[in-house]
Amino acid sequence: MSLNPQLHDWRGKTVWLVGASTGIGRATAALLHKLGATVIVSARQQALLEGFVREHPGSEAIALDVLDASALKAAVVQLRARHARLDLIVYAAGTYRPLSALAFDRALAQQHFDINVGGALNLLDAALPWLLDQGRAGAGGHLSLISSIAASRGLPKALAYGPSKAALTHLAEVLYLDLHPLGLGVSVIHPGFVTTPLTAQNDFKMPAEISAETAARAMLDGWARGHFDIHFPRRFTGVLKLLRWLPDALYFRFVTRATR
Numbered sequence: 001m002s003l004n005p006q007l008h009d010w011r012g013k014t015v016w017l018v019g020a021s022t023g024i025g026r027a028t029a030a031l032l033h034k035l036g037a038t039v040i041v042s043a044r045q046q047a048l049l050e051g052f053v054r055e056h057p058g059s060e061a062i063a064l065d066v067l068d069a070s071a072l073k074a075a076v077v078q079l080r081a082r083h084a085r086l087d088l089i090v091y092a093a094g095t096y097r098p099l100s101a102l103a104f105d106r107a108l109a110q111q112h113f114d115i116n117v118g119g120a121l122n123l124l125d126a127a128l129p130w131l132l133d134q135g136r137a138g139a140g141g142h143l144s145l146i147s148s149i150a151a152s153r154g155l156p157k158a159l160a161y162g163p164s165k166a167a168l169t170h171l172a173e174v175l176y177l178d179l180h181p182l183g184l185g186v187s188v189i190h191p192g193f194v195t196t197p198l199t200a201q202n203d204f205k206m207p208a209e210i211s212a213e214t215a216a217r218a219m220l221d222g223w224a225r226g227h228f229d230i231h232f233p234r235r236f237t238g239v240l241k242l243l244r245w246l247p248d249a250l251y252f253r254f255v256t257r258a259t260r
């Protein structure tokens, strides 16, 4: 079912991806560029962003840290001066380190909330006025937040990551309710395991692992269909979504056994 205006033809569209120096964000920026969009990439590692711009003529880079609210506001001022509109904003910035209650690290947990949630709030603070202007003018626009299938229920080693992604998913749901009436699109991405620098640290075989390029194609397919919840690969994320319906006792037993 189409919950959002469908995004099909990327020619002449302008897209800003925050968290696009590596991984899923970078692969998505590259695919959108190939399909004709003007792509603006942001993240902290300026050299990587500049490399992207060299390889993708016509794209732009704005280096920033999502923890720096004023840097995001300055980026929006810069973008508004150069572009008439933004068709899509993607929040792809994120961090993941395994964390368990048996070796709790308050600073690490906070860092996950700061980057995975606080950074998205800083982006909203900077970019919502522009999106709202576009919505009220009937010009549309779309905001997409990359969460994780780990948001769906508690998982081992996810003491910092899981709750931060659950908050991001919840944020997207509330944003949808507020922005949809203005004709603005809102989507939340729930990837399973994707081969990127973020998962390179995992010391276990990741089930149904896919490449960042495959993830990018799945995201574009979700935007084209107007989906709100874009999850992939479905052979893995579909199972995790089904597990949400299990009673707690069965779920905890199943996850303990499956991840032992």
Ligand SMILES: NC(=O)c1ccc[n+]([C@@H]2O[C@H](COP(=O)([O-])OP(=O)(O)OC[C@H]3O[C@@H](n4cnc5c(N)ncnc54)[C@H](OP(=O)(O)O)[C@@H]3O)[C@@H](O)[C@H]2O)c1
Pocket (backbone or CB within 6 Å): 018, 019, 020, 021, 022, 023, 024, 025, 042, 043, 044, 045, 046, 048, 064, 065, 066, 067, 092, 093, 094, 095, 096, 115, 119, 146, 147, 148, 149, 190, 191, 192, 193, 194, 195, 196, 197, 198, 199
């Ligand atoms: N890979 C997976 O299996 C998987 C699964 C589910 C969800 N996800 C989510 O997908 C998103 C992309 O992750 P990925 O797997 O593609 O990992 P990645 O390659 O490590 O990408 C993370 C991106 O976030 C940027 N970033 C991190 N902290 C930042 C900060 N403070 N300010 C600005 N940018 C920052 C990084 O760039 P700089 O270091 O240059 O700042 C990088 O561009 C994340 O939200 C992640 O949680 C990934």
